[in-house]
Amino acid sequence: xxxxxxxxxxxxxxxxxxxxxxxxxxxxxxxxxxxxxxxxxxxxxxxxxxxxxxxxxxxxxxxxxxxxxxxxxxxxxxxxxxxxxxxxxxxxxxxxxxxxxxxxxxxxxxxxxxxxxxxxxxxxxxxxxxxxxxxxxxxxxxxxxxxxxxxxxxxxxxxxxxxxxxxxxxxxxxxxxxxx
Numbered sequence: 524x525x526x527x528x529x530x531x532x533x534x535x536x537x538x539x540x541x542x543x544x545x546x547x548x549x550x551x552x553x554x555x556x557x558x559x560x561x562x563x564x565x566x567x568x569x570x571x572x573x574x575x576x577x578x579x580x581x582x583x584x585x586x587x588x589x590x591x592x593x594x595x596x597x598x599x600x601x602x603x604x605x606x607x608x609x610x611x612x613x614x615x616x617x618x619x620x621x622x623x624x625x626x627x628x629x630x631x632x633x634x635x636x637x638x639x640x641x642x643x644x645x646x647x648x649x650x651x652x653x654x655x656x657x658x659x660x661x662x663x664x665x666x667x668x669x670x671x672x673x674x675x676x677x678x679x680x681x682x683x684x685x686x687x688x689x690x691x692x693x694x695x696x697x698x699x700x701x702x703x
Contacts, residue, residue, distance in 0.1 A: 536586070538593045546627055553635050556608045557598035558583055609635050 542550045548562070555562045558581025563570040570579065584597025612632045619625055644659055646652040675681050 536588055538588060542627075550631060550634075553608060553631055554595065554598075555581060555600075556604050557581075557600045557635060558595065559598070559600040559604075605635060 540547050540551055551562045554560075560581025561570060561579045563575050563579060564572045582599035583595050584599070586596070587594040609632060612628055612635065616625055616628045616632070619628065642659060644652060644655045646655055676684075
């Protein structure tokens with residue numbers, strides 16, 4: 524990896540793969556599909572790392588890497604492949620009886636489909652948890668409404684921005700006649 528970066532300027536970074544066991548393999552496969560790449564190395568069944576070609580690597584628009592997390596944005600995978608994989612995961616969710624497995628599958632589906640989040644709300648009592656859930660629901664509904672209907676600047680700034688237009692109207696003959 525270091526040699527490729529130095530020799531040909533390939534933009535690469537080593538990060539820890541998410542999850543454990545079969546969930547790790549499935550998550551890596553999801554990442555490969557969303558980026559248009561393939562899984563290779565120890566986690567792959569078919570492709571050895573020595574056999575990887577440049578065309579096997581996926582592409583993304585942006586990657587944010589911190590000490591603990593990696594955020595992959597704007598994957599360049601084919602929409603048809605991503606949709607097919609999402610449908611497979613939905614089928615697996617319907618078939619499984621394990622709540623843990625359902626939760627992991629839903630997290631994978633959320634990451635693959637982009638735009639869905641799983642929120643975990645906790646508290647020291649049932650009343651506190653319910654109160655926090657209500658606040659989360661209020662925030663989600665406010666966000667949905669803002670996305671659907673749009674927003675305006677708050678704190679009276681919309682009125683402040685109207686002043687030049689109102690000043691122009693005040694000096695116009697039409698407004699003068701109306702006021703007389």
